[in-house]
Amino acid sequence: MAMFLQLLFTGMGIGAVYALVSLGFVLLICAANIVNFAQGDFAMLGAYLLVLGLNVFSLPYPVAIVLTILLMAIFGVLFAGATYWPLRFRGALPVIISTIGAQIFLENIVLYLYGPVPQVLPGVFNSPGFTVGGVFMDSQYLTILATASLLVLLQYLVFEKTLLGKKIQATNQDKEMASLLGIPVVFMILLTFAYSAALGAVAGVLVGPILFVSVGMGGSIALKAFAANIIGGYGSIPGAIVGGLLLGVAETFGAAYISVPYKDAFAFLIVLAFLAVRPQGLFGEKVAEKA
Amino acid sequence: MSLTRRTALVGTALAAATPLRFARAAEATIKIGGIVPLTGPAAETGKFMHNGATMALEEINAKGGVLGKKLEWVVEDDATTNPGAVLGFSRLVSRGDCVAYTGSIRSTQVNAISPDVEKAGKPVIIGGTDPALTHSGNPWFFRTRPNDNYSSKVMANFGIDTLKKKKWAVVYATDAFGTGGMKALVDNLGKLGVKPVLVQGAADQTADFTPVVLAVKQANPDILASYVTFENDVAIFARQLRQLGVTIPWVGSASVTNTATGQLAGPAMWGVYGVTDFDKKASPEAAAYYTAYEKRFHLAADNQSAWIYDGLHILAMAINEAKSTDAQKIRAAIMAIKGYKGTEGTYNFDQNGDGLHGYNIVQNKKGTWAFDKRIDFAS
Incomplete structure (x- = not known):
């Protein structure tokens, strides 16, 4: 039983990280109808900014985190300006390709500036964690779960209960209609980019102390997050969260009870199964073929 | 032909490049x-x-x-x-x-x-x-x-003869290096009459080693040997081992002794024995x-x-x-x-092209690697 709970705990922790990155994916899919391949690099950049703030500028932890997230939100807008804006009338594919270009560019620029040696990022708490009933509660995994839940709740409140959230939703649903209603569509899209980058940064800052901070850290997370997105339902916000958690738990259990070396395969087997049996995912709506 | 700025520039560049090319030759x-x-x-x-x-x-x-x-x-x-x-x-x-x-x-x-x-x-x-x-x-x-015939031989001899441990768990990366090392180690342990209680592989860049650590715990070994390829993998594995309470002696292949591993894992690597080809002592x-x-x-x-x-x-x-x-x-x-x-x-160099035939055993003493001994075999 202790083993089961231990696996569930770490699986949920990793899953929460997938969920946060997946959420960033979904928001951009909704707002701009693009798949951002550099989503994982938002996490990587966030983690490096925190390393920079803590180790180079010796800022206090809370200040460094707030600064990191703010800077990443600004970066999200710049990112939109560079990859999305010039190509916005050319359809989704050119933008997707330009995000792949951005991914290569960002990873190599960090490699050039920071070098290849992984960096150590201290956790939010000094204590590594505690044991309850034979289950080790890693303090960082607890932080991840708490932060992810809080963010999801906050996002729900903003999206459903505020005018700003409703405007963003309206923009996502129909840009033309929204702009006829006087909603500043461009501002809403840029805001979504900023939020998506900030979410990525939160994921990076949370996972950095566990996986260490390296140039390639975003790549595998983003791949799993995208898989989570398909499982949950392409473009579905609750789907991103549930899909991420499900994937994290499934791969941890698959590794423990079936085979460790094929851990990564489970994630993609589940995706294949969903694509075959329920292509719209858990929360997705069936999209009727347009005449 | 009028001398534009571009032709002037190209001309200058060519003139500058010509002597350089001769110098190179x-x-x-x-x-x-x-x-x-x-x-x-x-x-x-x-x-x-x-x-x-x-x-x-x-x-x-x-x-x-x-x-x-x-x-x-x-x-x-x-x-x-x-x-x-x-x-x-x-x-x-x-x-x-x-x-x-x-x-x-x-x-x-x-x-x-x-x-x-x-x-x-x-x-x-x-x-x-x-x-x-x-x-x-x-x-x-x-x-x-x-090569790892020698590293595994040194590991097996050291664990069985010096540390007197008989219940082995072997954790390895499923790439060519890890698999080769694991096979050589299982082989050399067999020659000394020991069959490992656990042989567990894990893919490179596994973000979470919890399933591996739990498998080690369940097998209840008294010594752990590892052939893990990447430093960050070793570091994550080490940290999760300690968090989940595994404290048995650990003899690792050279990657446990790499500088980056020590920097990443910190105290989680203290006490670990490493089998390494390079040691300053x-x-x-x-x-x-x-x-x-x-x-x-x-x-x-x-x-x-x-x-x-x-x-x-x-x-x-x-x-x-x-x-x-x-x-x-x-x-x-x-x-x-x-x-x-x-x-x-x-x-x-022997007939196969192998230049070296021995390894050093070192131990991590609070972050610095202490040289234990060097064991050389006659090719």
């Missing part, structure tokens, strides 16, 4: 091609390799180079992937001006380039420690690190190299730079000895090297 070098992980998960290895090679080249060229010319190391990125290694190596071969090559420290990448190496027919210095690499009939591989040559490296790069030297440092010295020595850049002659000269004291040990 006069200063022709003898070239060694090298594939190096400049990007990808092993990019830190690439940096160490570059440092070691830089030191070796400076020393070689200060002493007059090879055959009266300067030795040059031209590199291609292998991106830490097998396709990258194959592509990088074929780029080097297609240059047509390399007299020998250096390969990867990763066995899986050495394996990937093996067919092309046979076709190229020139000596390649390698650092991958999978025994099969030099035992499968490719005459062009020369290894400047001891193993010989005066190793000590001198360590000091010079630290002075130059402000980093602790480890096997990732030492093997290429030795490798380039050995190639330079062999080319000078052969008095030729002919591949067969260089090969014969390398095979004839006996008793060369390098930083990784004393080189005596």
